[in-house]
Amino acid sequence: MSQGRYVVIMAGGKGERFWPQSRLRKPKHLLPIVGETPMLTQTVERLEDLVPPENVLVITNAEQREAVLEGCPMLPAENVIAEPVGRDTAAAVGLATVLVADRDPEATFAMLPADHVIKDSKGFQSVLSAAFAAAGQEDALVTVGIQAAYPATGYGYIHRGDVAGEAEGRKVYTVKAFREKPDQETATRYVESGEYYWNAGMFAWRVPVISREFEQHTPGLWEALGAITDGLKQDQPLDKLLAEHYPNLEKISIDYAVMEKASTVRVLESDFDWDDVGEWPAVERHYDKDEAGNVTRGRIVIQDGSGNIVVNDGKHTTALIGVEDLIVVQTPDATLVCPKDRAQEIKALVRKLGEDPEFSHLL
């Protein structure tokens, strides 16, 4: 393990897409959507022997903090920080920078999403180690480029440029552009060109470098964050500082605020498996199917049905007769039935529930 290396995990989310299992207080990263432990727990465990637990921070929110602590007993409690309000990703990365800087102003740190599936932990660690190294080589903002396994329309892409160097045996490229989720045709073109990576939202950089970029490209946000830095130096409690200053921060994404404007952005090639498992149908990719193509988790009986995803708590029984390609998810207080190809409509349902006092307890 190298000293001076930190990881900050972003663990928020509204718990809409995996409803009714996911809730506002229990979004995907707090659920074992794939595997037996919460996705966040798996993310923290994936760092074992690479970054010491005291150097792993989680930024979450007030509603989820208790459950995050419960899911991450290996982390010091003070490493789990709750945003008092959501202020988009630039503020969260800025806060991460402030918090890491307070511990080690010369540190290199990585930002990681909390709820993605990566089975090849060794491959992941090897890439993350290289990302730390690359971040030190030319004061770059380093992103991890995921090998695009198929022309996905649900992911953003990174268009790489020329080879800029090498880190621990892996190629580092310049970045031509970050691309939003493409349509199918564009996605196919991306993948065929061999010049595009999936953007997994994984970054690595040195504290002085990302600080300078913030200062240069979003001086207002950086100055506001400075109040938190100053307060920490005076040993004021973080909760109080966040409550006072965080709500004033500008709401803007890190991509727009910094990444697209920074001078030295690099993408590191990688080779581990990766899946953000963005909605129920993605779960299929990670479980064995029965002979009729059903994926089941819990106590399920299917009589002449095929292609279904059926999930319950293992105490309740869910029985299906003669249905195809449905998502059926049972929880103690709510059940969802929805065709797989309409999973993107779950979000709208949850929002509708939230507007109705009779159902708002289900958020």
Next chain:
Amino acid sequence: MSQGRYVVIMAGGKGERFWPQSRLRKPKHLLPIVGETPMLTQTVERLEDLVPPENVLVITNAEQREAVLEGCPMLPAENVIAEPVGRDTAAAVGLATVLVADRDPEATFAMLPADHVIKDSKGFQSVLSAAFAAAGQEDALVTVGIQAAYPATGYGYIHRGDVAGEAEGRKVYTVKAFREKPDQETATRYVESGEYYWNAGMFAWRVPVISREFEQHTPGLWEALGAITDGLKQDQPLDKLLAEHYPNLEKISIDYAVMEKASTVRVLESDFDWDDVGEWPAVERHYDKDEAGNVTRGRIVIQDGSGNIVVNDGKHTTALIGVEDLIVVQTPDATLVCPKDRAQEIKALVRKLGEDPEFSHLL
């Protein structure tokens, strides 16, 4: 109210067709499948002011007796009799005959199913009163003929013959034949002919008449039942007598054992509404639909779905997105999802569950 008139309600069933709401210990007659109280309770209440509660008997089984007592607080507990084992309908009618005879050997009694929907209670009472009268006129076995509202393939039919008389202003016909559930073409022919009634399994007869028919057409069964009659005369407890003698009774249906062989069988015309509500899709006929044709009972949210039947306990929330013509029934320990046009397969599912120790608690 006329003295000497009894009603015996047959309240058994395996609770398969309305699973997961119906169970072995709680079949349809113990559930408010249509209405707010159990179907049996409605059946008993429908007799109010026509037959006094002390003259209303219920034949059920050991598993269901407690719940029957609970659902029928208006009945004396000794009027709720549990068959120790099921021995088909001839044995049950024979037992009814023995029990009524023990109270009044000259009584007229009706046999009624426990779990049918009849909304026109007044019309029903008028017909039942006429059936009692008809049973006394020519020592007949009287069945009630239901006006066939459409060419149903799920019901048996009664083919009427000539007018044999009149009872309380209603025509009484001879019976040409009892017909099993027909195919669609045959059902259409039946209904178009105007000579066929639906067979609701409602009978009325005098104790001496049905006794004589039993003696003549199934002497073995009748002799075996005689042991119970004798025991009752000696004031032996009914439970003990049933435990000793009932399992020995021949298993045969009342239609086959008596009705098809008896000399004087009559069918009384009727005009009340009637529905045996034999499976989940039948529930639709009794509830208002929303604009998309969904029938819901409980706490249900449907986003862009149509023609569904969705039922839960009102505490749980069942949410549907974009599905059509499904039955979705939620109970505290089991949920069913099944297309409406495959409801007849629920029975097979329940039997399969019964064979698996992991699921047999759900029967």
